[in-house]
Amino acid sequence: MSFGLPPSALAWRAKVRRFVDEELIPHEVEAEMSGGELAPALLQRHEALAIGLGLARMDAPRRHGGLELPLIDQVAAAEQIGRVTNALGWCYPEAQSWMFEACDAGQIERFVLPMMRGERHFCYAITEEFAGSDVSEIATTATPDGDDVLISGEKWHVTSENLADVILVQARIGGDGGQALFFVEKGAPGIAVKRSPAYSHTYRHHHPILAFDRVRVPQANLIGPRDAGMTFAYAWFRRERLMIAARCCGAMERLVEETAAFARARRVGGEALIDKQLIAAMLADSLVDLQAARLITYEAAAAHDAGLDLKTLHARCSIAKLFASEAAGRVADRCVQVFGGRGYMRENVAERFWRELRVDRIWEGASEIQRLIIANALAKRGVDGTIGGT
Ligand SMILES: Cc1cc2nc3c(=O)[nH]c(=O)nc-3n(C[C@H](O)[C@H](O)[C@H](O)COP(=O)(O)OP(=O)(O)OC[C@H]3O[C@@H](n4cnc5c(N)ncnc54)[C@H](O)[C@@H]3O)c2cc1C
Structure with missing residues (x-):
């Protein structure tokens, strides 16, 4: 995608992609076959490398040793984490900015900073x-x-x-x-x-x-203060929903890449599978889903960094999560189909994503809840007030 990503986001994209490709993806099938487990030394290595890259403190304020990255950089990093299956990308704890706003100094010292260092989980x-x-x-x-x-x-x-x-x-x-x-x-x-x-x-x-x-x-x-209830939860939801959308984009990219590679190599009836129009259409639709999800997700992150008002942002993050998670489900299903019988084998990336991506339509607010949030914003603020003018 060339939607004017800043150099910092491109740099995060490149370094997290390298980490995912070289350190995590090679262990997916082993994790799948062993109930998700990997050797303890390997898991420690993954966590240490992720923390070393700065992934645990991307969102934390500088005054606490964080990187305070713009959300667009964090989305670029999260998209790459989404490319790996079996939750091998969940190898680092994440100190989120809302924690530093909601917690008092003692709690930051006892819980949040040790978490950021990988000492507490x-x-x-x-x-x-x-x-x-x-x-x-x-x-x-x-x-x-x-x-x-x-x-x-x-x-x-x-x-x-x-x-x-x-x-x-x-x-x-x-x-x-x-x-x-x-x-x-x-x-x-x-x-x-x-x-x-x-x-x-x-x-x-x-x-x-x-x-x-x-x-x-x-x-x-x-x-948080006794009478403040869960006010910080909105910031938390916005970020989580955007990061789910980002990870779904990463998953779709991996799926489309691997499935297209298979369809180019696989020959059926004397020609490459990708030359069969019914197969080509599934791949084309999947690429369109990926492109649309990326644009929505990165645009919402850019709107956040530009300081758009929070109510509008809330709906924009819901739009990103809703579209990207549903698109990822469609893409995974098509990719299983293109792989045929291989796509139903647990050693196949499409089969794993097909199961793993399903929950993105359920957690952090199911698709129905995102639709209610979006419709509520539309009713209150109209089209321009929800997604901005053209
Ligand atoms: C793998 C996994 C991990 C999870 N991890 C955590 C975790 O770490 N911590 C945690 O606290 N929770 C966690 N959850 C819970 C998750 O956030 C909830 O499952 C989710 O919020 C949906 O709640 P529910 O399952 O009770 O479904 P329900 O709220 O019972 O909803 C059932 C169905 O009804 C729909 N529905 C509900 N209300 C409406 C409405 N008003 N209008 C129309 N449709 C509606 C829903 O969209 C859904 O389709 C996890 C769930 C899963 C599956």
């Missing part, structure tokens, strides 16, 4: 059995008890809990119904893994159901 426990898309239904409580709160409830799909030592738990404080996020040490008494279900993908990051039974947590671990 977080997971997020928000969703519950009856509260997913609508977090206002959250039933987990944080009951004040002296200088502490007692957290009780059950959390579902807690990604990376098996690799984390800190859980960010969202709970309802006392009886006032307000919600808040707390840092909870994973080893705290009263936390139990109720069940760790198997999911479609083959990741070493598991997503267990966690039970919290009167888990004692210092009130000092409350993230």
